[in-house]
Amino acid sequence: MMEDIAREGPLLQAWVYWMMVLNTASILFVFHRVEARWVLAAWLVNIVFMSFLYETYGYTRILGLSHILIWTPLLAYLWHRRGHFSAGTWTGRYFIVLGATILVSLIFDYVDLVRYFLGDQAA
Template identity: 75%
Template sequence: MDMMQDIAREGPLLQSWVYWMIALNTAAILFVIHRVEARWVLAAWIANLFLMGFLYETYGYTRILGLSHIVLWTPLLVYLWRRRSHFDSASWGGRYLWLVSVTILVSLVFDYVDLVRYFLGDQAA
């Protein structure tokens, strides 16, 4: 069993959210030439793939998988927040970075809750 098969067993809302994040983070490729922030998004996304894979192989499909997002996306979100004055909402790159920032923030809320629940003994997916 691999992680995408485990995700495929989840409800449509969680599946949609995961596929949204995959598509949105991968879309950073479209902006890397002109936006340094997109380069950091892509770097965090690639690092996340490796760290999430390691966590999945080590712990299985459990709540600790959110640790990957916490470790990589918390500093990314802080960086993006500090750079927000450079996000021109009239440009595609600026809109993309706002959308990524909001998506990361929402994801991190769930990830922090999942990590606390994991360490309190709720180790389910």
């Protein structure tokens, strides 16, 4: 899958790498924050499920289904827990940036999934 992503434009590549780094960074907080444990768990499940989708359907718009099914509940959970972390801390800033990143990603993923089911099955 990374070979297909490498053929995309630099903005999409940067976005994918940003999400990878940001989700992996949850490791820095797993011993202190339950939210980080959920982020890491979602990230690992997402990797497995997206790999399955890629092997089954190839590099198509349906890959966004993985984010939709895993990150939509994660974003709702983080939103619900927002009162438990402060923007004045590194952890709080991390969750705010992560939540914003997930939200932007989900917007594209929902659009991609609708396009996929309407017949546009390209990458």
